[in-house]
Amino acid sequence: MSKSSDEVKKFTGYHATIIIVSFFAVVITVNMIMARFALSTFSGTVVDNSYVASQKYNEWLKQARDQKAYGWTISPALRKSGKASIAITTKDGLPLNDMSMTAVAEHPIGQSDPFELNFVQAETGEYHSTRTLPEGRWKLKIIITQGDKSMRVVRDIW
Incomplete structure (x- = not known):
């Protein structure tokens, strides 16, 4: 069958x-x-402690309003000759002078330890880091101070 x-x-x-x-x-x-x-x-944590962040929220909003009132424009961070380069201009589009700028460079996924960068003003009005930035992607947590004005910004650089 x-x-x-x-x-x-x-x-x-x-x-x-x-x-x-x-x-x-x-x-x-x-x-x-x-x-x-x-x-x-994953680029890391946004805040280490959400409760503490919630307590500082109103203070951060005030700082953001103050920073916006300054009228400063911060360019994207660029890599020039291996160093970080950032341009900062006033409301009038002129380079921001007589200020200090430092940054903490962090690898976005923690593959290396964070380190501090100091910046000096170049003739073009841009600010360049005094030390070379290693290759790869970095997150720069920048603090800009001019007199009693202070601004904090974060910029990614590749």
């Missing part, structure tokens, strides 16, 4: 096992890939 082409194959426990194992293998593989992407692109 030969099997006809119309005969339906039986669904057995073996088939069910293959389907279930394949399903979970796909789910686990996708989860592992997504976890890898999440960990490799």
